[in-house]
Amino acid sequence: MNIIYINPANLTTFIQQLIMRNKVYPFYFVIGALVLYLLFFVVPSLMGFFYAFTNWNSYSSDVNFVGLENFELIFSAGQGYLHYIANTIVFTVVTIIVKTVIALALAVLLTRGVRRLAPLYRMIIYLPAVLPMLAVSLIFRSILNPATGLLNTGLHTIGLDFLAQKWLVDPSWAMPSVIGVDTWKGVGYLMVIMIAGIEAIPSEYFEAAAIDGANSWKSFRHIMLPQLTPVLAVTTVLNLLYGLKVFDIIFVLTNGGPGHATDTVYTIIFDEFSKGRYGVATALSSLLFLAMIGLGYLVIRVMNRDIEG
Amino acid sequence: MKKIIYATCAFLLVALLIAGCAAPATTVPAPTSAPPTTVPPTNAPAPTQPPAPTQPPAPTQAPTKQNITLTYMASQDWIFDADQALGKKFEEKTGIHIDFQIVPSDQYFNVLKTKLNSGEAPDIFGGQSGVTDLKLQYDVEKNAVDLSAEPWAKQEDPLVTAQSTVNGKLYGLTYWDTLSGGWVINYNKAIFKKYNLSVPTTYAEFKALCQKLLGNGIQPLYEPISDGWHHVLWFPELGPRYEQVTPGLADQLNANKAKFADNPTMLTVLTQLKELYTLGFMGKNALSDAYADRDKIMASGKVAMTVMGTAFPQEVEQAYPDVKADSFGFFVMPLADNQLLNLNPAGPTKFIYSGSKHIAEVKAYFNFLTQPENMQYYIDNNPRALTLPFPGVKSKFTPELQAFMDAHKDKRGTVYQTAVNYVNPQWMDIGKDLVAMFTGTLDPSGVLKNIDQRRADMAKTAKDPNWQ
Numbered sequence: 001m002n003i004i005y006i007n008p009a010n011l012t013t014f015i016q017q018l019i020m021r022n023k024v025y026p027f028y029f030v031i032g033a034l035v036l037y038l039l040f041f042v043v044p045s046l047m048g049f050f051y052a053f054t055n056w057n058s059y060s061s062d063v064n065f066v067g068l069e070n071f072e073l074i075f076s077a078g079q080g081y082l083h084y085i086a087n088t089i090v091f092t093v094v095t096i097i098v099k100t101v102i103a104l105a106l107a108v109l110l111t112r113g114v115r116r117l118a119p120l121y122r123m124i125i126y127l128p129a130v131l132p133m134l135a136v137s138l139i140f141r142s143i144l145n146p147a148t149g150l151l152n153t154g155l156h157t158i159g160l161d162f163l164a165q166k167w168l169v170d171p172s173w174a175m176p177s178v179i180g181v182d183t184w185k186g187v188g189y190l191m192v193i194m195i196a197g198i199e200a201i202p203s204e205y206f207e208a209a210a211i212d213g214a215n216s217w218k219s220f221r222h223i224m225l226p227q228l229t230p231v232l233a234v235t236t237v238l239n240l241l242y243g244l245k246v247f248d249i250i251f252v253l254t255n256g257g258p259g260h261a262t263d264t265v266y267t268i269i270f271d272e273f274s275k276g277r278y279g280v281a282t283a284l285s286s287l288l289f290l291a292m293i294g295l296g297y298l299v300i301r302v303m304n305r306d307i308e309g
Numbered sequence: 310m311k312k313i314i315y316a317t318c319a320f321l322l323v324a325l326l327i328a329g330c331a332a333p334a335t336t337v338p339a340p341t342s343a344p345p346t347t348v349p350p351t352n353a354p355a356p357t358q359p360p361a362p363t364q365p366p367a368p369t370q371a372p373t374k375q376n377i378t379l380t381y382m383a384s385q386d387w388i389f390d391a392d393q394a395l396g397k398k399f400e401e402k403t404g405i406h407i408d409f410q411i412v413p414s415d416q417y418f419n420v421l422k423t424k425l426n427s428g429e430a431p432d433i434f435g436g437q438s439g440v441t442d443l444k445l446q447y448d449v450e451k452n453a454v455d456l457s458a459e460p461w462a463k464q465e466d467p468l469v470t471a472q473s474t475v476n477g478k479l480y481g482l483t484y485w486d487t488l489s490g491g492w493v494i495n496y497n498k499a500i501f502k503k504y505n506l507s508v509p510t511t512y513a514e515f516k517a518l519c520q521k522l523l524g525n526g527i528q529p530l531y532e533p534i535s536d537g538w539h540h541v542l543w544f545p546e547l548g549p550r551y552e553q554v555t556p557g558l559a560d561q562l563n564a565n566k567a568k569f570a571d572n573p574t575m576l577t578v579l580t581q582l583k584e585l586y587t588l589g590f591m592g593k594n595a596l597s598d599a600y601a602d603r604d605k606i607m608a609s610g611k612v613a614m615t616v617m618g619t620a621f622p623q624e625v626e627q628a629y630p631d632v633k634a635d636s637f638g639f640f641v642m643p644l645a646d647n648q649l650l651n652l653n654p655a656g657p658t659k660f661i662y663s664g665s666k667h668i669a670e671v672k673a674y675f676n677f678l679t680q681p682e683n684m685q686y687y688i689d690n691n692p693r694a695l696t697l698p699f700p701g702v703k704s705k706f707t708p709e710l711q712a713f714m715d716a717h718k719d720k721r722g723t724v725y726q727t728a729v730n731y732v733n734p735q736w737m738d739i740g741k742d743l744v745a746m747f748t749g750t751l752d753p754s755g756v757l758k759n760i761d762q763r764r765a766d767m768a769k770t771a772k773d774p775n776w777q
Contacts, residue, residue, distance in 0.1 A: 058426050058448065059771050078762075147594040169535070169596035171748045255415050255537065258596055259745025274422040276448075277770065 045289060052283035058276025070283035080260060081268065081284070088264040091179060092243025096236060098183050103190035103235070104228075108220065110191070111198045122195065126188035133185065137252035140181045144168050144253075168254050171261040178262055182249050186242075190235050197231030198224065233303030237296050244292050377670055382410040382424070383435035384417040386536075386600060387485075387657045391691040399677050405670050414600070415537035418446070418737055425452050425662075432665040433674075438472040438483055439655040441730045445767055447660065449480040454661040454668055456480060461679035466698035472655040472727065481658035482675050484687070486620060486694040489706065489714075491651035491724060492542045493639045495621045500527060500613045501638075508640045512581050515643045519590040522613050531607060531615040532591040533600040534747075537740045540595075542616055543582050543642060544575075544739065545732055549649035549722025551575060559728040565768070565775040570757040578644045579746065579753035586747045596744065604628040607637075616642065619710050624692035639713045650717035653724045655733075730773075731764040738763060 052070055056063045074081040106125060110118045128136065143150045144167035152164040167177040201224060209219050247266035250256060256263035256271075263271075265288050272281035381396075388411055396407035410431060412420050424430045425447060436447050443449045456462055457479045462470065466488065473481035501507070504525060509515040519529035534540045551558050554574045561567035569575055585591060592598065592612070603621075606612050608629040615621075622634035641650055661671045677683060684702050688694050696704035706714075726733040742759050745751035751759075768776035 055770075057770050059445070146597050166594070166596065169594075171750060251416070257537075257741060257744055258748055259741055259750055261745075261748070261750070270423070271419060273426065274419040276422065276426055277766075278426075 045286075048282045048289070049286050051279060052286040054279050056278040056282070058278065066279070070280050071287075073280060074283060074287065080263075083260065084263045084265055084268045087175065087262060088244060088246070088266075090175065091182075091246055091264060092240060094179050095182055095186070095243050096239040098179065099187050099190055099239060100232065100235060102183065103187045103194055104232075106187065106191045107194035107198055108224070111195055112216075122192070126192055128185045128187075129189040129192075131185070133248045134252055136181065136185050137249050141168065141253055144177055144181075169258050171258055174254055174258060174261045178250055178253055181253060182246070185249075186239075190239075193235055194228065194231055197228045201227045229303060233300060236303070237299050240295055240299060241292055244288060244295070376404055377667055378406045378408050379433060379667055379671055379674060380408045380410055380431035381433040381435075381659075382412060382421065382431040384414045384657070385411050386414055387435050389691045389693060391687045391694075394690065395678060395683055395687060398683070399674055402677070403670075403673065405667075405674065407674065415535070415737070415740075422446065428664060430662040430664065432662055432667050432671050434660050434662055435657055436481070436660055437655060437733060437736075438469075438481055438658040439727050439733050440472065440475060442655075442733050443473065443475050443480060445731070445771055446734045449475055449660065450478075452660075452663055453480040454663055454665075454672075456482065456661070456672070456675070459672060460676060461699070464679070464699050466654075468654040469656075469698040473658055481660045482679070483656055483658040483698060484678055485656035485658070485698075486618070486696055487654050487656040487698055489619050489695040489704070489710065491653050492546050492616050492618060493641055493650070493713075494614050494643075495607070495617045495637045495639060496614045497607070497610060497612075498636055498638050500610065508638070509643050510648060511646045512643050516581075516584070516588075519585070519588070523589060528592045528612045529590040529614060530585065530592070531598065531603065531612040532586075532595045533598040533603065534591075534596050534740075534744060535598060536600040537737050539600050539616070540743055541736055541740045543644060544578060544743070545725040545729075546651040546653075547578055547642060547644060547647050548725030548728050549651055550578075550645050550647035551725060552722055552728075553649060554645075559723075559725065562729045563775070565773075568757075569760045569764075570754060572757070574645050575757055576753055579743075579756055581644045582743070583746055583753060596747070608632045618693070619713070620693050620695045620705075622709075623695070623705065623707070627692040634707060635709055638709065641717070648720060650714075650721040651724045652721050653727050655727045731767045732760070734767060735760065735763045 051063070053065055053067060054063045055066045055069070073079055110122055110125075114121065142148075144152075146152055146164070146166040146169060149167070151167070155161065155164045165173050167173050205223050205227070206219055209223055214222070245266055246264055247270065250262050250264055250267055251270070254262045256267045265284055269281050269284050269288075272278075272284065388409055393409060396409065400406050421430070421434055421436070425434070430452065434447075436442065443453075447453060455478045457477075459479075459482075461482070462479050465483065469483045469487055470479055473479055473483060496508075500522070504521055504527075506518050506521065509518050522529040532540055548559070551572065551574050555567075555572065558567060558572065562569070586595065598606075603615060603617065604625050605628075607615055607621075608625050608631075617624075619639060622637035625632050625637070626634040641647055659675065661668055661675075665671060678687075679699065681701050684697050684699055688697060688702055688705060695706055695710070696702060726736065732739075739756070739760060742751055742756045746753060746756050765776060
């Protein structure tokens, strides 16, 4: 049994803290936020589910129930929607892995490796995160131009012609190029979160491990990584939701091209909406909504299980 | 002391917040030193009362000087220096500023339709005319203003107004050169002469010519695919040829009694187009080549041919005075052995958004644009325009062009994006499919099947009786 000794001088403070800790606030405190959330998020989402089963379009004011017709269209092989879903999954999975690995490596490097001018490096790496996606995409569109772009021109100048590619216009290079630009932009943000996570790990753990003879890799594998799991759970969910909803970077860099090589679910939702086929667009966005909720929940459960384990 | 500083800061912030939230002044008085200027025509009757529902709206009264900005959204290749100069001139006369919102061409229609569908369109929006487009792309009966009673409406060429008319009402002003021939192959005469080449009359001759050029280190064609629309021209612009091989095809397609996928001539055209790409005739970087570079590339003399309008040589001369317009010649696109000239009375057109708060001002702007001196200014200062579809303007036809037009006087026809329903609204989709065809992920028959599928989708959505 643990016995807590309290200094009588601090008794009042201790009691106040105890009250605060156990305080149960009344439910009506949350009603305001809940109403706004229901009104502007839940209700439109439910309406979206309803319209997903209709032929709602811009050419007619009549909205008729069509059952699963929109979903049949989405999942029929000849329509190309499965390709867009596959592209979205590829983008999401690859960006999660690449961004997390690079961000983690940079975070470790700038907390436990490079000490001198580390804040400056952090700031430089974080800088792309604050730039507007539109500006970044337009700049990279110019840099990656196969004929006049900075990248290929540079490669030709230093004699590395074999590395020059048709970055955004070759179907086999377009998606990797988009992923590359997205990684460049997003890795700084994740790095900052991970640095905060690493710095929250008590240094005594590493010191004890060092005394026990653990090398850097073992310290990383058995101390840092397990301690960072909650942070990794957060970044993975953030990346997952971002990846599934990706739109702006693809719209500006490739507009889904070449052909349909980089079209994703959101670019197609935009396309369907612009064509006035609201029913199909809402069916797609409803599916994506469910996928995001399901996958987000799954990731959190898996990560939490790891923590509990 | 700190409390005083905090209180001062808080007070200033609140004051700024209130000032920021304050409603802006709604009116700005006209300058008293200058009399109110009106935009011609001065004899246009003013709409003193709302028009009766069954009658067309009355022509617009010219507004007085006022501080108004009209937003005008258009695709990047539809706005020229002459447009902006006329916009400034209009502003000088009326005080009404024209804010040109130029959108990249590969994204334009998606952006425009999204704005129209969400009720957030600009005062003026640009769109391609053509009855199907007007109904399906822009839903002009809902989104645009009836311009039938405007003074210029009766002066515009009837062939052109027909493309902007739905159920007897005119909805758009086609301020575009639609009369000086369609998209043809502009070729560099000096290169042709150097390699002893003559104008091809069949696809086989055209292919042999391209191979000879490529063999001599000259890129045969400049095809700017990155814009998403230009490479599509090769297909529907050959409508006259499809019609020649299969008379009545356009009618059959419109009646849903024929399919693109079943037409062998269309399959031939796409197969040959793919061959042009895969043989490298369009260059190594066609997928990233941009329409905006057309003048520079063709003036450089490194590329022999490109598909452009008949005004292109003058456009090059204006941009590069050393390269004279007569250094280029024309011939029709010879895919599927085509020898017919493609004409299109439809073109980029200006519409007034029905939700605009400044409809009268936009009408005045349109009236201003269609004044003879302003139209002539536009023609004289826009190399892309050789004429406008209005009487009384002096066109800029060169002897070369006149001879070309005369040679095709009896060998011409209407392009399929205008003759066949549900083709033009899917222009950018066809563009994506063609790129997929070039890069090997779709075959020519797949492109045709996709066109049929999209036509069926649009027709069913529009409740076209031929598809029910």
